[in-house]
Amino acid sequence: VFYYRTVNGLQPPIKVMTQGRFPVKKWIHLSVQVHHSKISFSINGLEEDGIPFDSRILSDPISDSVENSSIVLGQNTNGLEQFIGRMQDFRLYKITLTNREIMEVFSNEFPNLHHQSECRCPGSHPRIHPDAPRFCIHNGVEESTKDRVLRLNPNAHSIFNLNDKDLETTWISSLLSTPDIDTGIAIILDLLNGPYQVSH
Structure with missing residues (x-):
């Protein structure tokens, strides 16, 4: 369950069903990826097709300008819905990690691409297009989407x-x-x- 606030106050929570993905007595790597009003959840890296476990649209961008605001882990804002288990190595990044960067954090290996693998997607379009890896697209959209950006320089003819x-x-x-x-x-x-x- 993910609770968040916007400029309009506390919003209805995002609930992601993870049945069978959190085995008992085993460490799990969970990533929450947010860019403006888009949010994605990844469990132990990416799925087989290079996408997060689940992607949603927020009602509005998350507001972090509230004075004396705080981040709460393992329970809701009222101290209820307590998480039973252990958590460690919590990291908060100032920028949105892309899908390959999330995989790198999980596995310590940056996924390789055929063409200029060192060139990365922007946080706004974090997913490598599966059929045209020179392009980057949003999570949670069809591969035929027209909303895509180039990962490589348009004048590069490597x-x-x-x-x-x-x-x-x-x-x-x-x-x-x-x-x-x-x-x-x-x-x-x-x-x-x-x-x-x-x-x-």
Whole structure:
């Protein structure tokens, strides 16, 4: 159960059913990811398809400007609904972690991508698009959504585009000087790690 306040006061709680996901006498990693009016819950990292366990829409963005406000864990604001168990290693981040960053916190390994894995999604669009990993999308939306942002520079035409299974991407080599063009060039392709399409 997640209680939160907005500028309009205390809101109805977000209730997430986790039956069977919290076994007795076993540590569980729980992540709550909030960006504006979007909230997602992840249990032990991400699900198999790279999404959180559950995603919801808040009535309004959470308000943190209330004087003398506090964060309460393991019970509601009235001290009821007490959590039975142990909690440790609580962390509060100033920015919204993306899905891959949540997975990194859970497993100590940052999930690798074929194309420029070090480039990360923004907190507003924390999920890697499953079919076009150069894009990032919201959690809890269909993959066909038009609301997506580029993870990579739009002017980047990396060699990784050669076999990224995305027909909309291209690799552009560096420009050749006139003498190099006159003498011709040789292109050698290693086709062991995937199909390539070449045009010249």
